[in-house]
Amino acid sequence: xxxxxxxxxxxxxxxxxxxxxxxxxxxxxxxxxxxxxxxxxxxxxxxxxxxxxxxxxxxxxxxxxxxxxxxxxxxxxxxxxxxxxxxxxxxxxxxxxxxxxxxxxxxxxxxxxxxxxxxxxxxxxxxxxxxxxxxxxxxxxxxxxxxxxxxxxxxxxxxxxxxxxxxxxxxxxxxxxxxxxxxxxxxxxxxxxxxxxxxxxxxxxxxxxxxxxxxxxxxxxxxxxxxxxxxxxxxxxxxxxxxxxxxxxxxxxxxxxxxxxxxxxxxxxxxxxxxxxxxxxxxxxxxxxxxxxxxxxxxxxxxxxxxxxxxxxxxxxxxxxxxxxxxxxxxxxxxxxxxxxxxxxxxxxxxxxxxxxxxxxxxxxxxxxxxxxxxxxxxxxxxxxxxxxxxxxxxxxxxxxxxxxxxxxxxxxxxxxxxxxxxxxxxxxxxxxxxxxxxxxxxxxxxxxxxxxxxxxxxxxxxxxxxxxxxxxxxxxxxxxxxxxxxxxxxxxxxxxxxxxxxxxxxxxxxxxxxxxxxxxxxxxxxxxxxxxxxxxxxxxxxxxxxxxxxxxxxxxxxxxxxxxxxxxxxxxxxxxxxxxxxxxxxxxxxxxxxxxxxxxxxxxxxxxxxxxxxxxxxxxxxxxxxxxxxxxxxxxxxxxxxxxxxxxxxxxxxxxxxxxxxxxxxxxxxxxxxxxxxxxxxxxxxxxxxxxxxxxxxxxxxxxxxxxxxxxxxxxxxxxxxxxxxxxxxxxxxxxxxxxxxxxxxxxxxxxxxxxxxxxxxxxxxxxxxxxxxxxxxxxxxxxxxxxxxxxxxxxxxxxxxxxxxxxxxxxxxxxxxxxxxxxxxxxxxxxxxxxxxxxxxxxxxxxxxxxxxxxxxxxxxxxxxxxxxxxxxxxxxxxxxxxxxxxxxxxxxxxxxxxxxxxxxxxxxxxxxxxxxxxxxxxxxxxxxxxxxxxxxxxxxxxxxxxxxxxxxxxx
Numbered sequence: 001x002x003x004x005x006x007x008x009x010x011x012x013x014x015x016x017x018x019x020x021x022x023x024x025x026x027x028x029x030x031x032x033x034x035x036x037x038x039x040x041x042x043x044x045x046x047x048x049x050x051x052x053x054x055x056x057x058x059x060x061x062x063x064x065x066x067x068x069x070x071x072x073x074x075x076x077x078x079x080x081x082x083x084x085x086x087x088x089x090x091x092x093x094x095x096x097x098x099x100x101x102x103x104x105x106x107x108x109x110x111x112x113x114x115x116x117x118x119x120x121x122x123x124x125x126x127x128x129x130x131x132x133x134x135x136x137x138x139x140x141x142x143x144x145x146x147x148x149x150x151x152x153x154x155x156x157x158x159x160x161x162x163x164x165x166x167x168x169x170x171x172x173x174x175x176x177x178x179x180x181x182x183x184x185x186x187x188x189x190x191x192x193x194x195x196x197x198x199x200x201x202x203x204x205x206x207x208x209x210x211x212x213x214x215x216x217x218x219x220x221x222x223x224x225x226x227x228x229x230x231x232x233x234x235x236x237x238x239x240x241x242x243x244x245x246x247x248x249x250x251x252x253x254x255x256x257x258x259x260x261x262x263x264x265x266x267x268x269x270x271x272x273x274x275x276x277x278x279x280x281x282x283x284x285x286x287x288x289x290x291x292x293x294x295x296x297x298x299x300x301x302x303x304x305x306x307x308x309x310x311x312x313x314x315x316x317x318x319x320x321x322x323x324x325x326x327x328x329x330x331x332x333x334x335x336x337x338x339x340x341x342x343x344x345x346x347x348x349x350x351x352x353x354x355x356x357x358x359x360x361x362x363x364x365x366x367x368x369x370x371x372x373x374x375x376x377x378x379x380x381x382x383x384x385x386x387x388x389x390x391x392x393x394x395x396x397x398x399x400x401x402x403x404x405x406x407x408x409x410x411x412x413x414x415x416x417x418x419x420x421x422x423x424x425x426x427x428x429x430x431x432x433x434x435x436x437x438x439x440x441x442x443x444x445x446x447x448x449x450x451x452x453x454x455x456x457x458x459x460x461x462x463x464x465x466x467x468x469x470x471x472x473x474x475x476x477x478x479x480x481x482x483x484x485x486x487x488x489x490x491x492x493x494x495x496x497x498x499x500x501x502x503x504x505x506x507x508x509x510x511x512x513x514x515x516x517x518x519x520x521x522x523x524x525x526x527x528x529x530x531x532x533x534x535x536x537x538x539x540x541x542x543x544x545x546x547x548x549x550x551x552x553x554x555x556x557x558x559x560x561x562x563x564x565x566x567x568x569x570x571x572x573x574x575x576x577x578x579x580x581x582x583x584x585x586x587x588x589x590x591x592x593x594x595x596x597x598x599x600x601x602x603x604x605x606x607x608x609x610x611x612x613x614x615x616x617x618x619x620x621x622x623x624x625x626x627x628x629x630x631x632x633x634x635x636x637x638x639x640x641x642x643x644x645x646x647x648x649x650x651x652x653x654x655x656x657x658x659x660x661x662x663x664x665x666x667x668x669x670x671x672x673x674x675x676x677x678x679x680x681x682x683x684x685x686x687x688x689x690x691x692x693x694x695x696x697x698x699x700x701x702x703x704x705x706x707x708x709x710x711x712x713x714x715x716x717x718x719x720x721x722x723x724x725x726x727x728x729x730x731x732x733x734x735x736x737x738x739x740x741x742x743x744x745x746x747x748x749x750x751x752x753x754x755x756x757x758x759x760x761x762x763x764x765x766x767x768x769x770x771x772x773x774x775x776x777x778x779x780x781x782x783x784x785x786x787x788x789x790x791x792x793x794x795x796x797x798x799x800x801x802x803x804x805x806x807x808x809x810x811x812x813x814x815x816x817x818x819x820x821x822x823x824x825x826x827x828x829x830x831x832x833x834x835x836x837x838x839x840x841x842x843x844x845x846x847x848x849x850x851x852x853x854x855x856x857x858x859x860x861x862x863x864x865x866x867x868x869x870x871x872x873x874x875x876x877x878x879x880x881x882x883x884x885x886x887x888x889x890x891x892x893x894x895x896x897x898x899x900x901x902x903x904x905x906x907x908x909x910x911x912x913x914x915x916x917x918x919x920x921x922x923x924x925x926x927x928x929x930x931x932x933x934x935x936x937x938x939x940x941x942x943x944x945x946x947x948x949x950x951x952x953x954x955x956x957x958x
Contacts, residue, residue, distance in 0.1 A: 030297070033230075034230065034551070035298065036284075038280055041324070042222070042224075042227050043240065043242035044354055046204075046220060047242060048352075049220065050200065051328070051352055054199050062181065062199035063084055063180070064084050064196070065178060065179035065180055065181055066080045066081070066178040067081045071178070073162065076147035076150075077097060077098070078097070078164060079096065079097050079098075081093050081096065081113075082110060084205060087217065087218055092113075093112075093113040094113065095110070096110050098164075098176065099145075099147055100164060100166040101146060102146040102147070102148045103376045103379050104168060104376060105144065105363050105376050106174060107361070107364075108183065108360065108361070108363075109359060109360065109362075110203065111132055111134070112132055112205060114205070115132050115206055115238075116131060120206045121208060123209060123235070124237050126237030126491065126557075127493055128237050128238065128491075128563050128564070128565045129564050130238070132241065132243075133323070133358040133569065134358075135564070136358065136569075137320060137361070139322075139579075139604075140380075140381055140572065140575075142380070142381065143379050143380065143382070144379030144380040145380070148166055151165065151166035152165050152166075160177065161176060161177055161178065162176040162178070171188055172366050173186040174186075180199060182197055185366060187368060191250055193249060194249075195246070196245060196246060197248045198246040198352075199246070200246035200352055201360075202245075204243070209225050209239060223240075225239060229550050230549075230550045232550040234555065235557045236557070238565075241357045242354060242356055242357065243359065243360045244353060244354040246351065247317050247352075248348060249348065249350075250348045251310055251346050252308035252309065252313075252315070253349060254309050254310070254729070254739045255306055256306070256308075256309065256727075257303070257306040258306050258327055258638070259299075259302075259638050259640070260298075261297070261298075262291055262297075262631060263294055263296065264742055266740045266742070267306075268296075268329070269329050270296060270328045270329050271330050277296045280327050280354070282296060282298040283303075283324070283327070283571060284298045284551065285299075285300055285302050285543040285553070285571050285573070285602045285603075285604075286298045286299065286552055286553060287545035287552045291617070291618075293624065293627045300543060301574075301640075302571040302604055303635075304318065304320070305319075305605060306351065307370065307373055309370070309733065310736075311734050314367040314368060314372075315364075315366050316373045317362060317363065318365070318377060318380070319353050319362055320605075321358045321360075321361060322568065322569050322572040323358050323568055325353065325354065325355045325356075326354045326355075327351055327352065327354070328351065328352040328354075330350045330351075331347055332350060334346050334348065356556075357565075357567050363377075370730045371730075374720070374721040374723070377639055378639055378721025379721075381609075381639060382609040383717065383720070384714070385608070385611075385642070386854070387595060387714065388594065388849055388850050389820045389849025390422040390459075390597075390820050390821060390849070391671075392672070392707065392820070393420070393423070393707070394422060394673075394700050395422065395423040395424075395462070395671075395672060396421050396674055397427070397462075397673055397675040398425075398427070398675060398676040398677075399429070399676065400428065400430065400678060402429065403443045403444065404444045404446055404450040407424055407426070407450050407454075410424060410684060411424060411454060411459065413684065414685075414818070415457070417686040417697065418816065419686060419697045420701060420816065421818075422458075422459055423461070424462075425461075425464075425538065426463045427464050430444050431464075433472075433502075434503075435470050435475050435478075435502065436464075436469065437465070437522055437527065447530035447531070451532040451534055455532070457819050458819050458821025458822055460536055461535045461536070463531075463537065465537055466500070466501070466541040466542065467539070468500040468501070468502065468507055468541065468544065468545075468546075470502030470503065470504075470505055471502075471503075471506055480518065484518060486508060486512055486514060486518055487507060488509045488558055488566070490557075490558055496554060498554060499547045500545060500546060508577070511561040511562065511564070511569065511573075512561035513561075515561070515580070516580040519581070522584070523585065524587070524588055533588070536597040536598070537599075538599045539577055539581055539601070540600075540601050542578075543601070543602040544573060556570070575602075575606060575610075578598060578607055578611045581596070581598050581610075582598060582610040582611070594852075595850065595852065599611060599671075600612070601616055605639065608641070612643070612644070612670075613635065613640060613642065613671070614644050614646060614673065615644070616650075617646075617651065617677075618645055618650050620651060620652040620654035620658065620659075621649065621658075624645075625649070625661065625758055626758035626759070628645035628665065629665065629743055629744075629745065630727075631643075632670070633723070633725060633726070636670075636724060639721060642670050642714075642717075642724070643669065643671055644666070645666070645669060646673065646675040646676070647662050647666035647672070647673060647674040648662050648674050648676060648683055653683070656688055656692040659688065659696070660695045660699075660797060663685070663695075663699045664695075664757065664800035665756035665758065667699050668745060668756065668800075669725075670714070685700065698798065699800065704823070705812050706810075707812075707823065708811040708844060709747065709748075709752070709810055710747070712845040713749075713750065716845075724747070724748055726746045726748065727745060728741040729741075731770070743755065744767060750842070751804050751807065751808030751810070752803075752804055752808075752810065753769075754803075755801045757795050757800065762795060763794070763795055763796055764793065764794055765792070765793045765801040766793075767784070767790065768791075769791055769803075770788065772786070773806040773807060773835055774805075774835075775791075775803040775804065776804045776938055777937075781938040782938075783902075783936055783938050804901070806833045806835040806836065807834065807836075807840050807841070809830055809832050809864040809865075811828050811829075811830055811842065811864075812828070812829050812831065814897070815827075828893070828894070828950055829896065829899065830842075830864065830897070831899045831901065832866055832900045833902065838904075839867045840864075842864045843862065843863050843876070844861070844862045844950070845860070845861050846859060846951075847859035847886070857879050857882045857883035858880070858882035859877060859883075859886065860887070860890060860950060862875060870958070872956075873955070890949075891949060891951070894946075894947045894948060895946055895947070895948050895950060897943065898942070898943040898946060899940060899942050899943075900943075900958075901938050902938040902939065902940070903940065903941040907930050907958065910928050912925040912926065912927060913925065913926055913958050915947075915956050917949065917953070918952050918954065926943050926944060926946040926956070928943055928944075929941065929942045
């Protein structure tokens with residue numbers, strides 16, 4: 001949701017803007033003055049200048065070296081003390097640990113001895129914690145930290161170096177240089193990641209402020225002790241404390257990740273030049289109104305995880321720091337000596353990571369494949385949740401549905417026009433005077449009746465609950481927040497008062513265990529009166545958004561539980577609320593344990609465990625539609641795949657062509673929700689005139705037809721971290737032509753290749769194909785083949801280009817229903833496309849779509865294989881105490897059709913196939929119909945009513 005101005009005249013001014021907008025087309029743009037550039041951020045500016053000085057000196061040596069007397073290695077842990085020598089010849093001690101993990105990852109951790117011991121003096125009488133923030137890992141990391149005791153020292157280490165062999169088969173090696181300090185990470189004898197290769201390591205150590213001595217250090221001290229921005233002064237009681245490091249990827253020309261930014265998948269350079277950015281990529285969760293595209297500006301979420309990719313090799317780094325972070329990217333090309341035979345130029349990507357505070361905490365991943373990077377990173381931060389089945393259906397939202405009768409009418413209209421949907425959403429205005437956990441008594445007098453009506457067709461309601469609590473008398477939530485001392489405090493230790501939607505507000509501090517317990521209780525049925533079991537939660541504005549704060553957030557010297565300053569924890573702040581909300585949804589009623597659903601706008605590494613996300617307040621323009629695809633893809637490779645964008649655009653009114661194309665793209669977002677601003681025209685699909693209403697309905701029905709494939713993809717992501725929708729480089733990591741492609745995607749491992757139409761007045765799409773397999777049009781089986789080139793696919797307005805790669809078996813459900821829940825007992829169709837070897841495979845995962853019983857075996861997981869004219873179904877699940885009971889409930893669910901695309905020509909004369917279920921000696925028969933096609937369209941055959949149980953072992957012999 002967008003922010004508003006806090007002034008009382010806001011509504012009047014907005015009305016005038018709307019009135020003027022009816023006459024002229026307004027020019028909308030982000031207010032750059034609300035958000036810092038690197039030049040306006042003291043610590044970023046200082047570290048960029050540090051990098052410039054190092055580069056200008058040519059023979060620059062980093063002033064950091066390992067004290068040889070402290071170096072120690074045992075059981076996979078390398079420890080020592082870094083000595084930083086300052087210009088005043090001061091020796092600053094920085095304890096260091098490098099952990100070599102069983103997963104193959106390595107972790108570098110550097111702290112500051114004086115701050116660690118609390119041996120510093122705080123300015124302004126501040127109560128802030130004296131240490132560098134060291135609790136981020138408690139919120140972010142959930143596993144993968146087992147140290148590898150098999151890691152060994154390489155006996156061939158040179159003097160001044162320590163070489164550690166680790167990873168699978170000792171194929172990884174860390175070459176630790178003592179002076180100046182640096183680490184080269186190698187795989188198979190080749191260097192892939194370098195730390196401090198450029199000498200930009202910089203930990204701003206504590207020093208006392210001596211009045212009258214400013215400037216004697218020879219450094220720029222102008223923002224060491226306080227900093228002003230947007231009318232707010234940051235007191236900086238600990239003085240300068242930034243941490244920075246350069247990370248180089250030698251031989252890599254593409255880097256991906258570090259969401260959230262409205263930019264291309266392959267990240268751009270940030271030091272200027274044609275097509276490049278002038279500012280570093282910024283990670284500082286912010287409420288950015290009307291955000292611009294192709295920009296390194298901060299947005300709502302931050303995941304400091306970057307992958308570097310080249311042909312057949314992927315590596316990565318994860319910068320575990322919750323403070324504001326900037327990342328510079330520069331690419332350099334080395335040209336070999338012309339007399340050198342067999343060598344070619346090489347591109348190195350050099351990155352520079354800069355955070356305002358905290359420790360230096362960095363993980364290095366050596367791959368070598370994108371999937372291995374995803375899995376290892378996921379072991380650390382957790383895999384995406386497996387959501388309830390309804391959550392991957394279609395969500396209908398706007399700001400706002402105005403009454404409970406309005407909600408029921410929208411619900412009925414979807415049924416009237418036979419358009420499926422699963423969830424309807426209520427934005428801010430459902431509340432009583434913007435007080436969360438209440439209902440407006442005039443417009444929502446019967447919330448239970450509204451939810452009961454939705455429940456008749458197994459539909460759900462999602463309501464907005466934000467972390468700012470209206471400061472109001474006789475509002476029990478506000479009263480308890482303040483009386484129980486559960487709110488965020490200002491620098492003086494008083495409850496912080498800021499401005500958000502309700503006006504004067506306080507913020508719940510979910511770093512406080514007592515606050516989380518209290519927040520959990522607020523969601524119980526006896527507290528949140530009028531809520532039922534089909535109600536779920538939307539946590540918005542949780543960056544946190546503060547309309548009158550710096551960077552549209554709260555002051556950095558605010559205090560949280562543990563006396564941590566807000567600067568230390570800003571980017572992880574939103575996730576603490578998500579965790580509390582997740583627990584609240586689990587504990588609403590004793591014995592009612594179902595998977596929660598939460599949508600978040602703010603996120604950090606680890607948020608994927610408990611929530612879905614969306615890309616915030618986008619605009620109804622073709623450019624924003626196009627930007628949504630790389631944004632969703634980037635979130636997927638950064639470990640948070642349950643991602644989407646507001647279909648149709650949040651701001652402004654899309655015309656029917658744009659809206660149609662957006663739905664056709666939106667059905668391929670893992671999180672599929674339409675949303676719109678309060679001042680836009682109503683645009684529910686049934687309100688759109690024909691033929692576009694039918695085009696949109698067809699797209700939504702396609703999403704529902706493929707729900708079995710989507711749910712299987714979500715399951716895969718939940719157990720191994722792979723993206724649900726995948727970019728070209730992820731699917732074909734050896735095809736260099738595809739590395740920068742970010743306008744098409746693959747749905748998990750299904751073989752479905754989608755190229756949404758993202759530009760106006762377009763009737764065809766150029767789909768890039770990497771391999772030489774046959775690809776078949778999903779709708780009419782037109783054949784496309786030819787590796788390493790683009791193929792022109794017809795894309796009339798009633799069609800989204802979808803191809804199926806040969807070699808796949810795709811499960812789907814072909815009976816149209818009103819919601820996902822009503823499809824539970826419907827039979828399946830299997831679609832088979834044969835590869836060059838006349839084989840195919842696929843999988844299906846099914847559970848009750850609601851509870852956690854799958855953790856005790858209540859699920860079906862089948863692997864389908866077609867080989868040598870036999871289609872078989874194999875059980876790949878693990879049995880548990882609830883397996884038999886669940887299989888019994890699914891006994892009547894069968895496969896009703898099998899479609900084989902491009903079958904052998906001799907099948908023309910066959911009329912039946914043999915069906916053998918559960919090892920029966922004698923099989924039954926099912927009919928086979930052959931459909932011959934011409935003009936470039938593959939023929940296909942259909943097995944009708946094999947009626948094999950979806951949870952049973954069977955084979956069909958052709």
